[in-house]
Each structure stands twice: as C-alpha cells, then as structure tokens.
Amino acid sequence: MQASDTITHLPQVTEPRNPGMDLNMDWVMSARANTSAIERRAASLPGRRSVKKEYQAAWLCRAVSCIDLTTLAGDDTGGRVARLCAKARQPVRGDILQALDMTGLTVGAVCVYHDMVAPARAALTGSGIPVAAVSTGFPAGLSPFHLRVAEIGESVKAGAEEIDIVISRRHVLTGNWQALYDEMRAFRTACGDAHVKAILATGELGTLRNVARASLVCMMAGADFIKTSTGKEGVNATLPVTLVMLRAIRAYHARTGFRVGYKPAGGISKAKDALVYLSMIKEELGDRWLRPDLFRFGASSLLGDIERQLEHHVTGGYSAKWRHPVG
Numbered sequence: 601m602q603a604s605d606t607i608t609h610l611p612q613v614t615e616p617r618n619p620g621m622d623l624n625m626d627w628v629m630s631a632r633a634n635t636s637a638i639e640r641r642a643a644s645l646p647g648r649r650s651v652k653k654e655y656q657a658a659w660l661c662r663a664v665s666c667i668d669l670t671t672l673a674g675d676d677t678g679g680r681v682a683r684l685c686a687k688a689r690q691p692v693r694g695d696i697l698q699a700l701d702m703t704g705l706t707v708g709a710v711c712v713y714h715d716m717v718a719p720a721r722a723a724l725t726g727s728g729i730p731v732a733a734v735s736t737g738f739p740a741g742l743s744p745f746h747l748r749v750a751e752i753g754e755s756v757k758a759g760a761e762e763i764d765i766v767i768s769r770r771h772v773l774t775g776n777w778q779a780l781y782d783e784m785r786a787f788r789t790a791c792g793d794a795h796v797k798a799i800l801a802t803g804e805l806g807t808l809r810n811v812a813r814a815s816l817v818c819m820m821a822g823a824d825f826i827k828t829s830t831g832k833e834g835v836n837a838t839l840p841v842t843l844v845m846l847r848a849i850r851a852y853h854a855r856t857g858f859r860v861g862y863k864p865a866g867g868i869s870k871a872k873d874a875l876v877y878l879s880m881i882k883e884e885l886g887d888r889w890l891r892p893d894l895f896r897f898g899a900s901s902l903l904g905d906i907e908r909q910l911e912h913h914v915t916g917g918y919s920a921k922w923r924h925p926v927g
C-alpha cells in the first residue's frame with residue numbers, strides 16, 4: 601500500500617466551483633493511469649498528419665492566440681519585457697497577417713516574474729492582453745508558505761490578471777492530498793478575481809497516476825487551469841502527461857459541468873508540435889477547449905517557428921484556402 605492510499609476523505613467541496621457536488625478523496629483515489637496504453641497512444645500522435653495542409657495556417661493562428669508569451673530569465677529587464685510585449689501585440693509580420701485576413705491577432709497573455717509585472721502591464725496598456733505572473737516561489741515553491749501567499753497578492757496588486765502558482769511536489773510524492781488541497785485553496789483565495797493556473801511540475805511527480813490525482817485535487821480546490829511544468833524541470837511538457845491531464849479535465853467536467861483549462865509548458869518550440877497539441881485537445885476535449893480562455897501554450901520560443909511556417913503558407917498560396925479550425 602502506498603502512503604497515498606492511507607489518506608481518508610477530502611473535505612466536501614461545496615464552494616461555488618462545485619455546487620452540491622460530492623467530490624471526495626474516494627474519487628481522487630479512483631483515478632488510474634494505464635501507463636503503457638497512454639505511452640502507446642502518445643507515441644502514435646506525432647507520426648500522423650495532425651492537421652491537413654490547407655487548414656494549417658488557420659490552426660497556427662489559433663495556436664498564436666493561445667500562447668502565453670514568456671520570459672522567465674534572471675537577466676530580464678524592463679527593455680526586454682517591453683520588446684516581448686510589442687511582439688505580443690503583433691506576434692506575426694503585418695503582411696503575413698494581412699494575407700491571412702488575420703490583422704489584429706495577438707497572443708493569449710504575457711508571462712513574467714513578479715518584478716516584471718508592472719513594466720509588462722504598462723507596455724500592454726489598451727491591448728486587452730493580460731499579464732500572467734509566475735508566483736509562490738516559482739519554480740521550486742520552497743519558500744515559506746506565508747511568503748508564497750503574499751507573493752500572489754503583490755502580483756495581483758501590480759496588475760497581474762493571471763497567476764501561475766507552483767504546487768509543493770512533496771505533497772504529491774508523500775500522498776498528502778489534504779495538504780495539496782489546502783495549499784491550492786489558499787492560493788486560490790489569495791488570487792481573488794485573478795485566474796489561477798496550477799503548475800504541477802509533472803516531471804517531478806514520479807508517476808502518471810500521481811499526475812492524474814494531483815490534477816483532480818487542484819481542480820477541486822479551484823484551479824482555473826492546470827499546467828504541466830515550469831519549464832525549469834528536467835522533463836517538461838510531454839504527450840503522455842498531456843493525455844493524462846486532459847482526461848482528468850474531461851472527468852472533472854463530466855462530474856461537475858465546470859471547464860478547467862490546460863496549459864502545456866516547457867520546451868514547446870516547433871509549429872508542428874503545436875499542431876499535435878491542438879489536435880489532441882480537439883480529440884480529447886472538443887472544440888470548446890481550443891480557445892485562449894481554456895487553452896494556452898507556455899512558451900518562450902514557439903512564436904518564431906510559427907511565423908516562419910505562416911510565411912511559407914502564404915507564399916505557397918494557402919491563404920486562399922483559409923478555413924477557421926473551429927466553429
């Protein structure tokens with residue numbers, strides 16, 4: 601028996617998120633992940649043509665609108681963040697966007713450390729693009745709990761509308777689901793009206809079953825999004841982890857009617873990989889999730905390759921066959 605099997609019930613979740621729902625630890629513990637089946641399916645995905653050539657430009661524009669354009673470096677400056685924000689406002693060259701009839705396209709959000717929230721907010725004024733702040737002692741989440749909670753409040757005060765928190769991996773690794781639930785609840789409360797994305801750091805959680813259970817607990821405790829990684833772990837977003845998290849989101853939606861978003865992050869830098877992720881979302885969750893309010897890529901270097909591919913599509917004459925990927 602694992603430590604996680606000895607934990608009893610979570611408190612019943614009766615907050616607005618899960619009105620009247622009988623969600624408890626039994627449900628969390630029933631989450632399984634058939635690792636070999638998931639890995640087989642994930643391995644088959646990139647080999648297939650995920651999106652037909654004539655629709656790829658539309659899908660790539662959709663991918664752009666779902667990017668959390670990120671800089672999370674120790675040498676970030678106001679100048680670098682201002683340049684990033686200019687790119688966020690116009691992520692692709694104007695002539696390409698015009699040819700695709702996509703002028704006005706922007707990314708989903710700009711994602712920075714706390715100290716860069718104010719410069720980012722200033723640079724994005726009037727754009728409608730939200731600022732996301734990584735928080736709670738990102739990336740390890742090992743600073744004192746009260747400071748992690750306070751950090752959220754500071755970033756919200758500075759203008760962040762989205763907060764990407766990191767969970768304590770040890771709560772998962774020791775099967776202390778109650779502690780994970782309580783931590784997530786406290787972070788959720790500190791966010792107030794800001795959206796909260798729960799970074800699971802899946803590369804450090806040991807098993808896919810742990811990923812499934814941590815996903816459910818974070819959703820029950822109020823996460824608006826679940827996110828794979830900080831980008832700083834040894835292993836970041838992967839397709840098997842994505843399948844597990846998408847299925848947890850699907851199970852949670854089936855049980856509660858509440859749609860939680862998904863954000864793969866870390867190491868996603870190729871347009872063709874972005875298409876694989878989008879087609880997985882469409883297959884596992886449906887078109888409703890292919891929008892920035894429910895899907896984001898956390899990426900610092902994906903945009904360049906997408907822009908290059910869009911240029912090829914335009915010069916290849918595919919702009920005339922423009923089709924919107926979802927309804």
Ligand SMILES: O=C[C@H](O)COP(=O)(O)O
Pocket residue numbers: 670672711829830831832865866867868898899900901902
């Ligand atoms: O949340 C976003 C990630 O830190 C970005 O990772 P990346 O730099 O590998 O794209």
